[in-house]
Amino acid sequence: NAGVTQTPKFQVLKTGQSMTLQCAQDMNHEYMSWYRQDPGMGLRLIHYSVGAGITDQGEVPNGYNVSRSTTEDFPLRLLSAAPSQTSVYFCASSSKRTLQKGETQYFGPGTRLLVL
Amino acid sequence: KQEVTQIPAALSVPEGENLVLNCSFTDSAIYNLQWFRQDPGKGLTSLLLIQSSQREQTSGRLNASLDKSSGRSTLYIAASQPGDSATYLCAVLGSQGNLIFGKGTKLSVKP
Numbered sequence: 001n002a003g004v005t006q007t008p009k010f011q012v013l014k015t016g017q018s019m020t021l022q023c024a025q026d027m028n029h030e031y032m033s034w035y036r037q038d039p040g041m042g043l044r045l046i047h048y049s050v051g052a053g054i055t056d057q058g059e060v061p062n063g064y065n066v067s068r069s070t071t072e073d074f075p076l077r078l079l080s081a082a083p084s085q086t087s088v089y090f091c092a093s094s095s096k097r098t099l100q101k102g103e104t105q106y107f108g109p110g111t112r113l114l115v116l
Numbered sequence: 117k118q119e120v121t122q123i124p125a126a127l128s129v130p131e132g133e134n135l136v137l138n139c140s141f142t143d144s145a146i147y148n149l150q151w152f153r154q155d156p157g158k159g160l161t162s163l164l165l166i167q168s169s170q171r172e173q174t175s176g177r178l179n180a181s182l183d184k185s186s187g188r189s190t191l192y193i194a195a196s197q198p199g200d201s202a203t204y205l206c207a208v209l210g211s212q213g214n215l216i217f218g219k220g221t222k223l224s225v226k227p
Contacts, residue, residue: 031213040125042205042217043160050212058214090159094213104150104162105215 002026006091006108013081013115021076021111023091031094032074033105036060036087043090049074081115088112118143122206122218129196130226137191137221139206144184147209151180151191154203154220163204164191196225 007022025032033048035058045058049068063085065077074093078085089112092105119142129135139149151163164173164180166189172181179192193200203222207215 033214035215035217040219042120042122042219043207043215045214045216048212048214056212092215096213099147099209099213102148102165102167104148104165105209105213107160109159 004091004093004106004108006089006111008111009109010112011114013078013113015082015115017081019078019081021078021089021091021113023074023076023108024072025093025106026072027093027095027106028071029093029095029098029106030071031096031099031105032068033058033092034064034066034074034076035090035092036085037090037110038087046076046089078113083115086113086115118146118208118210118216120206120208120216120218122204122221124221125219126222126224128224128226131196131198133196133225134192134194135196135223137193137204137206137223139189139191139218141187141189141208141216143208144187145211146184147211149180149182149189150207150209150215151178151189152205152207154205156203160205193223196223198225198227201225 030051034046035043047066049055091108094105152160166182177194203220207217
């Protein structure tokens with residue numbers, strides 16, 4: 001298993017540009033989440049999904065869009081990038097089965113985004 | 117709405133000291149509580165996971181406790197070493213499979 005993969009690793013955008021951060025997992029997990037991490041703020045939940053076709057907002061959803069057309073993929077779209085969206089983005093996945101077994105969420109390696 | 121608070125925000129100790137990091141959460145309806153370590157510029161490393169039905173977990177020099185009724189967890193690090201220097205994050209897992217994180221405690225262990 002490749003686990004949770006994220007692309008790109010690093011991206012520079014200009015204000016107003018749009019882009020999609022990719023996240024994929026090959027573990028057949030139904031739960032997937034996007035977090036952003038800013039200095040001194042811990043990780044904050046942006047959007048999450050409990051299964052294909054189902055998404056919901058987290059703590060900081062504004063400026064981001066998600067969809068979940070397959071179990072494997074959960075892309076995060078920045079509609080019009082702003083400097084405030086400069087951050088490190090982490091994708092994570094888990095399943096009800098793994099949570100009940102006492103396992104943690106599986107995290108991707110992160111995408112570092114700089115918006116100028 | 118679940119909120120997770122970590123105290124202190126930063127801690128500096130001499131090598132060899134035993135230390136305690138604190139975490140509190142507002143909603144006791146959690147799946148589990150986890151402690152993570154994060155080194156600068158790196159991803160998250162899971163240290164300990166305590167199921168909601170458990171009271172504590174141990175791994176080497178680390179011991180984490182959970183008191184769900186009071187909404188508190190502690191991470192105890194014995195005989196601290198400079199290699200323990202990192203940011204430690206506490207997170208609680210809700211029923212929809214996502215984690216709510218505290219802002220972290222930045223630990224510095226001086227040789």
